[in-house]
């Protein structure tokens with residue numbers, strides 16, 4: 267572990283009774299990095315984050331955050347991190363301003379400094395007009411904005427965002443990511459989970475977790491070149507659904523899925539392209555010839571989290 | 575201990591409490607409604623612990639005491655050798671009734687005169703006192719009737735009516751008013767019920783909401799969180815106590831015989847128990863519903879065992895032993911002692927000490943458990 271490593275995790279495990287939610291995972295996150303954590307529902311993302319933040323005690327394994335061991339020195343860690351949990355964490359009967367003042371108080375801010383920080387964050391997340399509004403009456407996306415502001419108010423060195431953009435409209439999602447990328451540029455380390463794979467493209471590095479085990483990790487580019495994805499081809503068609511039905515069960519097709527207005531088909535290797543084109547012609551499907559494309563993160567995700 | 579962080583929590587709790595008008599109204603009105611409701615309830619008492627000062631020491635006096643015992647309303651638990659002894663037993667709550675038999679009791683009886691026996695009853699509990707007094711009067715007449723019959727049998731001639739004049743006297747609550755007894759009881763019960771419930775729900779709700787998780791990740795320590803949560807509850811508790819006392823004085827015309835400062839101090843001591851119990855339940859229960867059910871296991875027995883409904887002295891020995899483990903038992907004795915009897919710390923210190931010990935035990939145990947269970 268050195269100064270440029272913000273998170274160092276070794277063989278971290280969490281069992282709930284006999285069920286292993288997180289199974290001896292190890293990874294590092296470099297300082298100032300946006301580290302994306304992807305995985306299907308129930309794969310162990312939130313459980314991992316909650317262990318890193320000191321909410322859950324790991325069954326075994328260790329985690330160091332910003333050079334402090336979470337188990338031995340939780341107070342030092344807590345002072346320096348921000349955590350936005352997956353569920354709602356707001357009090358319906360407190361206003362936007364009261365929430366921010368509360369969190370400011372917990373981190374020892376007061377007076378002018380407190381008010382200035384609150385004003386600046388209220389503006390940054392677009393809540394200036396709603397300062398006096400009760401959190402319970404805020405629309406869903408705005409609640410997430412408030413939760414984000416509460417998490418960031420004390421300028422943490424490292425933030426954990428568990429599905430920060432769930433239930434947020436596309437325009438607001440882009441604003442969220444502008445903020446996250448901006449923070450990383452200023453040197454904040456970010457660990458973030460999401461189910462929107464287009465968002466994952468913003469991450470410097472990604473890890474995919476499945477059944478409590480990290481099944482793939484690397485930069486988005488590296489992941490797209492993983493050997494187990496094989497060859498990804500794109501098929502353009504006026505009837506993508508019909509084509510999908512036809513090719514899905516071909517023996518040499520590993521997987522197929524709609525991607526925008528086209529169809530992505532995963533093949534074992536390039537030699538299968540000919541066979542696919544032949545099959546398309548044979549069934550007289552209204553499709554152009556398949557051509558190789560760079561897999562999307564969705565393709566990667568499907569390839570690594572589904573048992574072959 | 576970081577006071578600003580604790581105060582931040584307290585401020586949030588105050589804001590939330592006073593924002594919800596219905597909760598405020600319910601918390602403030604409930605105690606007053608209870609004072610009125612319980613005012614109409616009454617209690618029946620048997621086996622009142624009784625202190626006896628028998629100056630006659632005769633077969634006749636023993637016979638009289640036997641009559642008292644057989645009535646089942648009096649239980650001769652203490653012997654005194656002076657008036658001071660009788661007074662002390664009743665003042666410290668050990669005895670609820672006192673019987674004083676004059677030295678010339680047997681002589682007067684044989685002379686065909688009416689001896690005077692004094693029966694004093696602690697009338698803090700008006701209903702119980704009223705019952706004891708009428709029983710005592712009845713015993714007086716029946717004893718005289720018996721003696722009459724024996725005299726006739728012995729001499730075969732009519733003799734003048736001889737009776738035992740039971741000089742029954744109610745102490746403390748001389749007017750035998752039920753409200754006087756009810757006010758301290760309700761005060762104790764409200765302190766127990768409202769405080770335990772509020773302290774339990776303030777934490778369980780936070781857990782259910784998911785906000786507790788957010789607090790755990792912040793630098794706040796368990797002790798600061800606890801203090802911040804408890805401070806507003808104590809304020810509410812004191813507002814309730816004050817409301818009940820004001821209602822007692824100005825509505826029912828019940829005076830507070832003892833020191834209000836001592837009363838407020840023992841309320842503070844009692845907070846350890848009630849708030850501690852609330853925290854303890856919140857460390858066990860996962861949901862609010864679970865917590866409300868769990869808390870009944872504590873609230874119900876302590877209400878039944880404490881002497882609020884059934885006097886502790888009328889309980890079977892095993893239950894009586896159990897009642898000494900219930901903090902409410904002590905608090906009830908203390909509050910009744912201060913409000914009705916006007917007794918001070920010189921009589922009440924053992925009760926206060928035991929209450930503090932029990933409360934501190936519960937509180938420390940609860941807070942330690944909470945630290946471990948913060949996940």
Ligand SMILES: Nc1ncnc2c1ncn2[C@@H]1O[C@H](COP(=O)(O)OP(=O)(O)OP(=O)(O)O)[C@@H](O)[C@H]1O
Pocket residue numbers: 282287305306307308309310311312313314352
């Ligand atoms: N307290 C708990 N007790 C028992 N099982 C739990 C507990 N918390 C989580 N689990 C289980 O652990 C597994 C991992 O849950 P986790 O919340 O970490 O998944 P996730 O990857 O965050 O999923 P999602 O994308 O739906 O948020 C799930 O099967 C979940 O049911």
Ligand SMILES: [Mg+2]
Pocket residue numbers: 311312313352428
């Ligand atoms: Mg999750």
